[in-house]
Amino acid sequence: MSQHSTLAPLPDLAKRTEKMIRWLASFGANPNGGVTRLLYTPSWLEAQSALAQKMEEIGLHVFFDDVGNLYGRLEANQQSSGSILTGSHVDTVKNGGKYDGAYGIIAGLIALQYLKDTYGPPRKHLEVVSLCEEEGSRFPYTYWGSGSITGTASYSQIQNLKDAQDIGFEKAMLDAGFGNGSHKPANRDDVLAFIELHIEQGAILEHEQKSIGIVEQIVGQKRYTVVLTGEANHAGTTPMALRKDALRGASQMVQYLMDSTDRTGAPLVATVGKFSIEPNIPNVIPNKVTFSVDVRHPSGTILDQFSEQFEQEFRNIAKERDLSIVIDKWMDARPVEMDIQLTNQAESICQNLGIPHKRMASGAGHDSQVFAPFCPTSLIFVPSHRGISHSPLEHTSINDLETGIKVLIELLYQLGYETEE
Amino acid sequence: MSQHSTLAPLPDLAKRTEKMIRWLASFGANPNGGVTRLLYTPSWLEAQSALAQKMEEIGLHVFFDDVGNLYGRLEANQQSSGSILTGSHVDTVKNGGKYDGAYGIIAGLIALQYLKDTYGPPRKHLEVVSLCEEEGSRFPYTYWGSGSITGTASYSQIQNLKDAQDIGFEKAMLDAGFGNGSHKPANRDDVLAFIELHIEQGAILEHEQKSIGIVEQIVGQKRYTVVLTGEANHAGTTPMALRKDALRGASQMVQYLMDSTDRTGAPLVATVGKFSIEPNIPNVIPNKVTFSVDVRHPSGTILDQFSEQFEQEFRNIAKERDLSIVIDKWMDARPVEMDIQLTNQAESICQNLGIPHKRMASGAGHDSQVFAPFCPTSLIFVPSHRGISHSPLEHTSINDLETGIKVLIELLYQLGYETEE
Incomplete structure (x- = not known):
């Protein structure tokens, strides 16, 4: 961390981030370097299972919910009235990139491992979530993961949806081992905040030479x-x-x-x-x-x-x-506002760490817009090279990936360790 | 004819024209009212054969050339140094109209029958020609009929052309009974003039309420x-x-x-x-x-x-x-100019007959542009209702069809009967 960080140093962050991005991209890898990981398909199931195993290894409390969202919880050292969530979606578009969604999950994993190893149990539960679906690439339905958590999505809405092979949404879910009541219900009432780290998918940050974008609104x-x-x-x-x-x-x-x-x-x-x-x-x-x-x-x-x-x-x-x-x-x-207090907090962190940053709007939709009306939500961007996304050419420099994770760690530390109940 | 005509009256012209347009449209008729008569197909062959028979009935000297152009000659009563040709193309686009091309052939037939019945043999040969191909609808080649007559088209150019069913141009020609040397060669050196009567395929004449368009140039x-x-x-x-x-x-x-x-x-x-x-x-x-x-x-x-x-x-x-x-x-x-003397002659006829007319350019291509560099050529338009063409909705009023034929007869009379050798 920089000299202004309140936290202990992070050894090998760049190398570990790069390795894990490559590792997650291996599930559903296409020959041309792209990734295809559609909801409830074998590659999706392999990715969620591998992430669950990784969470176990780190020592998190791991569980799926009924729609296939995957959680890894760093349990609080005391009674916690709820959980602070961080993460993003594990599904991709057809032949998408390595970073869209995946980066937010990897960042959450690394952050929680670092915080656990360095500071032990937090005062509030910290959870990394690998949301089952956001893109709407297999079925004509978007935000299935975050919508199921916040209660805006329900089984009745997906009843008649089919994919391009005419497979029903519900059948696909059951075949993947979800939707059968064997897991916790997806809908939660204990989420204290949602923090999403995501690639910008635009070229504004790169163009203005900023490393971090703090999203004020989703357009x-x-x-x-x-x-x-x-x-x-x-x-x-x-x-x-x-x-x-x-x-x-x-x-x-x-x-x-x-x-x-x-x-x-x-x-x-x-x-x-x-x-x-x-x-x-x-x-x-x-x-x-x-x-x-x-x-x-x-x-x-x-x-x-x-x-x-x-x-x-x-x-x-x-x-x-x-x-x-x-x-x-x-x-x-309608436009969706992110939480002003979290936005200010993220900005302070960037200022303290000397990170070039920018308050901005998100021109693309994200899980954060589903969480925002439900709990305090913050969406943080790292640059996308040439703004390219939904493509095998999607790229973010390792320095920017590292910077994003540092900001996430600082924010989770402040929310999970420093805050008073 | 009007009181200004130099010719004898034309009984039942409207009725006969309408009947013959309907008759020719029956070869290649589509259920929706359109006509499809592609080069060397059965419907094309039936139409040419039926036209040949009609020419025989009228008492014309009938012959095909080697590419399938069909001629009906009203022989001169004396040594004629050449022939005056009138006609147009018998082929159509896919699902085209009843008038495009067909009208010029029907008009020529009716004109020659009238002239023969009324005045007997002319001083110069008058020929109605049913040109085998103009549209390029079956093979990627246009003006095969007029090009073969004038020598701008040749067998070497069509050697490797195929239709959508992968049938070769030459094979299609041979299968239809042409291209085998059993008919006269197509190339001619005895054409004194070419007169083409055609629908405008635009809405200028209708818009300006003119019955005849005398084409000065093809654009x-x-x-x-x-x-x-x-x-x-x-x-x-x-x-x-x-x-x-x-x-x-x-x-x-x-x-x-x-x-x-x-x-x-x-x-x-x-x-x-x-x-x-x-x-x-x-x-x-x-x-x-x-x-x-x-x-x-x-x-x-x-x-x-x-x-x-x-x-x-x-x-x-x-x-x-x-x-x-x-x-x-x-x-x-490049633009092609029509013959100025024939243009003036056609205009005088319209003036004498009191026909609302207009000198104009043709925005579409026609066989006349192939004949024009080869012999004095005149292209005469009748109105197209709403400018619609290459469609089953193609329509020209019976009055306009009749007026066009009157002008053609007058012009052929002047060229074939009145002119000195």
């Missing part, structure tokens, strides 16, 4: 599908003035959306990621364009105002170009 | 494939300023292309008909866009200037948005 997000309909016609024989060109209208809308996002300024982001046209023939004027819109901002008010504006402008452009338009807003997630 | 046309490459990244975590959004760049280019086409003004047309993005996922910034550009204008100079300009602007936009760009111009067809 609000709206998602749309826009369908424009015009008239297909011959590219050579239809004068410009007689056209109802759906692509021309759509291009104007994309232009407007991007330019007005720039004008409103950061941290507003807008993305058109899906875009298709019909009939898609070089010499036929497009009669139909379907595209997605994804807009995000930490302020719900700004997001609402901005969205109202571009929806109106889209309608104006459609009218001007003689196109019919259908705007379907199919997601409207 | 020049350039076709491009443009590929933009940026960087895929997370929609939530990548600030606008750090993006290399290929779709944003492409939208800006489409916008520029359309706006500058408007500024340059008619008859310039520009179309982006094919457009696809990668990875095409709602929450990922597009890293790649591939799109087509089709620009057409009757003036080669204006087309060159305009194209140079937009290519430059595309490169500027790519640079501004930090994208790499590849612009592949894979077609650069």
Whole structure:
């Protein structure tokens, strides 16, 4: 640790972190260097079992809950009214990276081992949690792990869900040995705080040369599908003035959306990621364009105002170009605030340790947004090289991984050892 | 005919035209009302055979050439140094309309029958031709019929071409009974003029309430494939300023292309008909866009200037948005002029008959552009309802069909009966 740390030195942290990241990535490893660990699949089960064994070796009290969340508890040396949780999700997207989710679990393991070995039992239970699911990569359902703990998810919601191979969610869960009542119920009422260490999945920290991002909010997000309909016609024989060109209208809308996002300024982001046209023939004027819109901002008010504006402008452009338009807003997630006290505490730690850091918004969704309405929650980022994520190219430097774990240890120490009951 | 016609009256013209259009559309008829008559297929062969029989019935001298072009000749009453040809193509696109190509053949048949019955043998041979192929719908080759007559097409060019079922062009030709030397060679040196009556396939005539369009030029046309490459990244975590959004760049280019086409003004047309993005996922910034550009204008100079300009602007936009760009111009067809004397002659006929008409450019390609460098050529349009073509909805009113045939008869009369040797 740096000269400002209150803690004992951490020998070999970098080497151990690197080794454990590689070790966890071996479960579900793809030939191209990526990782595929979908919920309740063999590679997922192997990873959870191996993590459980590692937790045992460290001397933690290990248990699964009924949906497959895995806990390793460092028991308090006294009556503890609840537990401080740290961790992240063990599942990955298809052919994802080594760090997304995995880093938060590895960091929690290393932190608890260090704290146990150095300071013995804490005053409050400290638990590392390997959340069973966050990505929604196998079934069309996200945050199954954190949702089951906090009670926002329930078995009735997943009853009819199937994966791409037509296997039911419940059957997959039972086959993996969960959902049968043999483990503790997932829903908990004893969580005092949740601390999640995660890669940024963006390039802001790297760009600004910061090692730590302390998340203040997870952004609000709206998602749309826009369908424009015009008239297909011959590219050579239809004068410009007689056209109802759906692509021309759509291009104007994309232009407007991007330019007005720039004008409103950061941290507003807008993305058109899906875009298709019909009939898609070089010499036929497009009669139909379907595209997605994804807009995000930490302020719900700004997001609402901005969205109202571009929806109106889209309608104006459609009218001007003689196109019919259908705007379907199919997601409207409000921004979620992290705990202000934990945010301040994490910032103090960075200041004391001399770590370049930044308060920021998270543009991506995380388990922390499910925990935040339920218990004091803090989400801490380390940089992602070039912002690349959900890819075998996902990378965070070993120095940044180490720095993140140091901050986590300090925070868990303050919460678990120093705090008065 | 109107009171200004020099010709005898034409009884039942409307009814006979309608009947014959329906009759020819029965060969290759689709259940939805469309027509599919691809080169050398059974429906194509049936149509050519039925047309040959009809020509015989009318009393024309009937012959095929080696590639399958079908001729019906009204022989001159004296030594004729050559033939005046009229007609169009018998093949269709997949699920095309009843009028495209077919109308020009039917019109020629009716015109020759009328002239023969009314005035007897002409001073010059008059021939109706049912050209075997124009659309390029079965094999990736267009203007096979007119190209074989004029000598721009040859067997060596089609040697390695295959259709979607992997059947070779030559094999298909041989199986249909052509290409084996049993018919006259296709290449001719005795064509005095080519007159093509065709549907407009655009909405200009209908929009301006004209019954006849006299084509002065067939437009020049350039076709491009443009590929933009940026960087895929997370929609939530990548600030606008750090993006290399290929779709944003492409939208800006489409916008520029359309706006500058408007500024340059008619008859310039520009179309982006094919457009696809990668990875095409709602929450990922597009890293790649591939799109087509089709620009057409009757003036080669204006087309060159305009194209140079937009290519430059595309490169500027790519640079501004930090994208790499590849612009592949894979077609650069020069404009083709129709014969000025025939154009004037057709216009005089319209004036004399009191027919609302318009000199215009053809935005689509036609057999006439293959004949034009080879012999005096005239292309005459009748209106297409709503400009719809290559569709079962293709429609021209019976009045307009009738008017077109009247103009054709007058023109053939002047060329075949009145002209001095």
